[in-house]
Amino acid sequence: YVASLARALIYCHGKHVIHRDIKPENLLIGAQGELKIADFGWSVHTFNRRRTMCGTLDYLPPEMVESVEHDASVDIWSLGVLCYEFLYGVPPFEAKEHSDTYRRIVQVDLKFPTKPIVSSAAKDLISQMLVKDSSQRLPLHKLLEHPWIVQNADPSGIYKA
Template identity: 65%
Template sequence: MREGSWTAMYIASLAQALAYCHEKDVIHRDIKPENLLLDHEGRLKITGFGWSVQSKSKRHTMCGTLDYLAPEMVENKAHDYVVDNWTLGILCYEFLYGVPPFEAESQTDTFRRIVKVDLSFPSTPQVFAEAKNLISRLLVKDSSKRLFLQKIMKLPWIMKNADPMDKCSKLDL
């Protein structure tokens, strides 16, 4: 497989599954590697719905996992389904670089980096500019300006690297 294609395939699958959840007014609020499983055919499964909520209105509960929290949660502001879009950007970064983008020595420092969107990309030649573009469009402080999940499938990096007919690109909840 091409470099980054597994990441593209799993991000595309996860985006489709989260879009389905959002259509049903379900916000997961704790997407992280520990809540993603692979079956024997390599298909991704979402688990860990403990913080999930079905709601059409903004929520105020601070919940989730430190490195994956969106700025609006860290700042104790109301949030909606786009916290899951933020987390998709965190996962993409972590899949490509091996660490979450805002990880720091202390919880306070991590919170500060999240709120400032202190995002930097290591100089790794194999990471595509298109992948960095996707991450940058998801990790946006203003939640109303985050990339819509439905648009992810049309991005060049996803189209080039995630085969929609591949059995692994289907994600089951």
């Protein structure tokens, strides 16, 4: 689903739409196994950078936490958080206190637990999306070429149980 979501975000960004709240609760699976993005309540149609802090704490990028301008790369950050959560079962910066979560996000305090075992290619992909400097995040079209995606994603984008 990471590749399917990347393709959907490429489409949205091509239409100048930034979702700004990518998280599991905002993803739907259609009857044919296709991924659908839901809840565009925080989305914006813009050609400019934004300043509004919005979205869900665990998925906020550093630039939103620090109240600086942001662009469509916020969705790449959220996709990185989502990929981590798909593989580990918890968001990467989760902490007991909100203030600690904010701190971990700003510092990009990214740790990969030893369990479950996750491939180095998957960790590399996540690490390239969860970069503090938003201009250095892996672009979505490059994400689709990443070895972990190429090896594991169904080209149809449809989940087959």
